[in-house]
Amino acid sequence: MLSGLLGLETFFPNGVSHYAIGGLLVGLGTAVIYYGTGIPAGASTFLESTLSYVSDRDRFQRYRASRDWRVVFTVGIVLGAAVYALTIQGGAWTTAVAPWRLFVGGTLVGVGTRVGKGCTSGHGICGVGSVSRTSIVGVVTFMLVAIVTANVVAALGVTP
């Protein structure tokens, strides 16, 4: 009754506990790295820093100092998710979202995160956690645009 009044079943059909636990762990991972190293780590600079291994361009080489630990951070993310998959998820899971959507969307994400100075973890977790106005504006911007985009795509009947 109470949950019905609050709209919990309408807006949270899958409950909220695993979302909240996951979010707390994402924040905890960020906090561990911050405590040890002083670095508020985001996930998207990995793209540029890793490109420094294959491109001599100054644009990418300037991330050389951080490229090795960013690879380690990303390997950690993959392995951590793999531990989840093997223990709780119970095996591999694959998406039904069309490859062209993943590729085109991924390309725009790659451009946008580098132009806009951060992604959902850099701006969304570290930036918002730092009460950075730049990051809050960045998050509000990409959130609103993403909501419009996803609804337009759904209205056009693109599934999944």
Next chain:
Amino acid sequence: MSSGRHPLFLPTVLVGGLIFGFGLGISQMARPEVVLDFLTFEDLGLLFVMGGGSVVAGLAFWFVPRLRDGAPLTGRRYERRLKAFDRRVLVGGGIFGVGWGLAGICPGAAYASLGVGNWPILYAIAGMFLGAYAQGVWRSKRADDTATPTPSDD
């Protein structure tokens, strides 16, 4: 920084990444379908992921500098993640938003998605590298690139 690093620097980053990735797995954010359901208001659970994550990180960013002067493994002073605001934040955020709304995936969640066995996410990761590369090439061809601030290692 690379030569005189503390031996626990990389292990700490790895452990942080493991917790971060495990959290992205549990939160279901590694699944594009769940992100798309959030963006179309069918399941607002991701509010708790981003809310929970930023609150825990925020507490760390607030408390840790009050406990110590610098980080034990780097000696680095604890600073918040503050970046200068300019038009790029809006333009980049807009482009990112179109991509996120189309694919339902962002960088950290994409790496985690690979970990949950979602091999088709390689299409998105390949796109991200391509996009970041194209942006870097484009930026370095612009004459006023010197205006770009020196990147920090975050």
